[in-house]
Amino acid sequence: MAHMDFDHSERAHIVMEQVERFIRERVVPNEATYQEQLTGSPDWTRWRVPPIVEQLKGQAKELGLWNLFLPDETHGAGLNNRDYAPVAELTGRSFLAPEVFNCAAPDTGNAEVLVQYGSELQKEQWLLPLLDGEIRSGFSMTEPAVASSDATNMAATAEVEGDEVVLNGQKWWTSGAGDPRCAFLIFMGVTDRSADRHRRHSMVLVPMDAPGVKILRMLPVFGQLGEPHGHAEILFDNVRLPAEAIIAGPGRGFEIAQGRLGPGRIHHCMRAIGAAERALERLCERAVARVAFGKPLMNLGGNRDIIANCRMAIDQARLLTMKAAWELDTQGTFGALVSISAIKVVAPNVLQQVVDAAIQIHGGEGVADPELSYLMGMARALRLADGPDEVHRAMVARLELGKYS
Structure with a gap:
């Protein structure tokens, strides 16, 4: 096996630091504002975009934290899959963050399709407004x-x-x-x-x-x-x-779909890992602060084992996703097929496992908590979106058994 290199470029380290600070200082504090603007007014339609979104997008754009998913330096930030992966993980910590940086699905996949396969007319009509965040x-x-x-x-x-x-x-x-x-x-x-x-x-x-x-x-x-x-x-x-x-002309739908799904799955999986980190934080904060039967929850039952298992599962999922990103960068989509399918099974299941544990330790409050409910729904739906677990396991098994036929 070739030497795997997960190191990030100097540019990526700068972007990661800026994105982390922007999410911590501007995005997370405005999540409540977003919800209030979405649902707070009696004459407000829920199918209207809260103004805070466009405000935050403008601020991110000014700082150059924009279209970070596109390796194409003409339109994007020039980060490859390995460099973008930790950025995607950071955005997974807030439901609002991907859109703020113009890095939300399905726009990211559609933009990649148009960059790679679109005609000049298609790019002018659809790609440029999409990358400007206008549509x-x-x-x-x-x-x-x-x-x-x-x-x-x-x-x-x-x-x-x-x-x-x-x-x-x-x-x-x-x-x-x-x-x-x-x-x-x-x-x-x-x-x-x-x-x-x-x-x-x-x-x-x-x-x-x-x-x-x-x-x-x-x-x-x-x-x-x-x-x-x-x-x-x-x-x-x-x-x-x-x-x-x-x-790209008639008959090329499957070819385009294959090109679209590789990077998109890296993005989904790294966002899921960021969400799992957020859920683990919630779990640990509760375990330390809450007391039952005279002890903190962390010292009751198997909670320490649960926390350890969550920590190990998240780190394993991240390493597997970084391997997929490295293969995509060095060998292309067809060189990364096993890993791309593997992460699509592993990352959403890890998220589901960690969120489930976080809900459990919160007791009755866990099933009423909006953030944990959102993350559980996201995890469960991700096990179907972009192909169900079974299809990806079948791909991994087919390529593994191919070595023996």
Whole structure:
């Protein structure tokens, strides 16, 4: 095995220090302001963006803490996956932080697609406003009528008719589609059923206001709609667009999807690790401060073992994610397939384990606590988003067994 190098560049250390301070001094103190602006006024709609978000974005942009996820120095901060990973972990400590630095999903993945595969016209129309933080976006891939864990099941169509592409189908879990700033979606559909199974699909840029795009409903995650972004079920009813809206041309949907998912999974997993660190802090603070049966909770039952197991699990998950980031930087997506799938199983499960322990030690307060409830929902949903655990385990097993066939 090649020598693995997890060291961060000097530039990355500076960014990490600045991001940590910004989150500690400006983002976390404004979480309550955000919630108050979102829900506090009787005439306030939850599908309107709290003003504090744009204020914080402006401050982050002024400091150059902006588009940190993009290794492309023209548009981003010039950090590779290893350098961005600890930054993503820091942003995972606050639900507000990723958006403040213009580093929130699904915009990050959509921007990477457009940087890598977009035409000059597509970049001008959609990428630049996205990177300026003026608009947001969504990603429409999974469908309610088929098992989308196998993407070749996809029923929605993107058929080329002359100089147009016509979209039909129903998608759901389109993240961010409730946001009033969501200006476009990337839609994936079948273009040619007779082609090779990985050359049948295309990705298409769809303006939110295109005729035939209909939001059927916003979907709850454990009862929460996730305002003001949310997840939508959307009907695409004979949506006609110029053929130039197809990204990189017909039939390249799977190729683009593979390119999109590698870095995106690093981001998700490192944010999950940051969230797990936050949950472990909450657990330890409670264990030290709370007394029952004449003792601090840390000295009762198996709580010390639980804390130790959480510490070890988080550190293992971080090391595995850094390995995936290193492989992605040095060997590309196909050199990192095992690790990318492995972290996508490990990191959300570790987050779920740590949050569960934090809830337990808080007792009845734990299930009422907004932060812990949010983190538990995030952890559980992440075990399905971007492919369920089972699909990623199958990939790891297939590549491992391939060594013996």
